[in-house]
Amino acid sequence: MKKVNFRNKDMAWDISALILYPPGFNEASQYPTIVSVHPFGSCKEQTSSATYGKALAEAGFVVIAYDASFQGESGGEPRYIEDPSQRVEDISRVIDYAVTLPYVDADRIAGIGICGGGGYIFSAALTEKRLKAVVGITPVNLGRLFREGFSQYNPVAALEAMAAQRTIEARGGEMQVNELLPATPQVATENGLTERDVFEATDYYKTPRGQQPGGATRMLFSHAQKTLSWDAFAYAETLMTQPVMAVVGQKIGAFGGYRDGHEIYGRSIASKDRQLVELEEWSHYDLYDKAQPVSAAMEQIVPFFNKHLS
Template sequence: MEKITFRNSDMLWDISALVLYPPNFNPSQKYPLIVSVHPFGSCKEQTSGAVYGKALAEAGYVVIAHDASFQGESGGFPRYVEEPAQRVEDVSRVIDYAVTLPYVDADRIGGIGICGGGAYIINAALTEKRLKAVVGITPVNLGRLFREGFSQFQPITALESMAAQRTLEARGEELQVNELLPPGPEAAVKLGLTERDVSEATDYYKTPRGQQPGGATKMLFSHAQKILSWDAFAFAETLMTQPVMAVIGNKVGAFGAYRDGMEIYGRSVVSKDRQLVELNDWSHYDLYDKSEPVALAIARVTPFFEAHLA
């Protein structure tokens, strides 16, 4: 594994990434590439790199797991911006960098993402046809989630609040950076935040299980407006031509990965190979790092990529 930074000719800031190499890597050979996209509020050192990136590198792929712009160790200011269009553009910029590497086969590029990253890599594939196959691990359509649960089903009220806050900040007031999770599992219980996804997210992000310095579960509130008008799966019926797989656990939580995985499978009617993998008795955050469900997922993901990136 190697940590890198890169900046393509049209970029204004650096992207930080981990490059994970297959066993017995030989830079004079050509390898298929996987772009691995981290969840909302995550970073490259967590599940996208340390779990799925590592497993796919061991299976023979070069994997690039990057930090999103404005997040982790990547550049961009202000910090903690979650902007779907930028997240999708980051995927193309990683590919732009990767195709300059002599050991990457530009005709064999796939993508994988977890949670919000799963929806981002699927959305990227709608227009980024250098991606030959994509996998969403417990994919969450962040636009749908913000319009529903995160705004308490009041998206217009949320947008008006964001607008007012952005005006204050433009006039010199302090930026409003929202922490998205309680500080730890005990605090979550005291606050009554016991819903499955919230509780398990806290256990992953706020304990040594998954906690990383770059995985700041924060969001700049005033710059989140465009999330609410975004749909990860818009035009999938027409544009999702590549093979696509959604892996979901059937222990359902409030963030909606189960329904979103079902939705993209149902809408990908022109895909060359659409697959839905439903794992019994596992939840959204189980699929981040728990050995048994991850092994079940990888057992389906690896032959899928082998079939389409061979």
């Protein structure tokens, strides 16, 4: 594994990434390459590299797991911005970097994303045809989630609050950075925050199980407006021409990965090969790092990528 920082000619800041190499890697050879996209509120050191990046590298792929702009060790100010359009553009910029590497086969690039990263990789594939196949692990359409649960089903009120806060900040006031999760699983329990996805997210992000310095689980409230008008799956019926796989757990939670996985599968009618993998008895956050469901997912993902990157 190698850590890199790069800046394309149209970028104003660096992107930080981890490149994971397959066994027996030879820089003189060319390899199929996977761009791995981390979840909302995550970073490259978590599930995108430590779980799926590692497994895919062991299966023979070069994997590039990176930090989104404004997050982790990547550049961009102010910090903690979650901008779906920027997140999708980041994927193209990572591909721009990948195709300059002598060991990356530019005709064999695919993408994988987890949670919100799954929504982003699907959205990117609609227009980024250098992606030859895409996989979403418990993929979440972040726009849908913001319009619903994250805004308490009142997106207009959320937008009005964001507008007021942005004016305060433009006039020199303090920025509002929202912490998205309870501090610990114990705090979650004490405050009745025991809904499956909320509690399991806390168990992953706020304990040694998955906690990393770059995984801030924070969001700059005033700059989240564009998320509420965004749809990860817009025009999928006509533009999703690549092979697509959605992997979901059948234990359903409030963040909606099961629902969104079914939706992208159903809407990708122009895809050359669409697959829906349902894993019984597993939840959204089980698929982040639990050995058994991850192994079951990889049994489907590796043949899928091998088929379409051969």
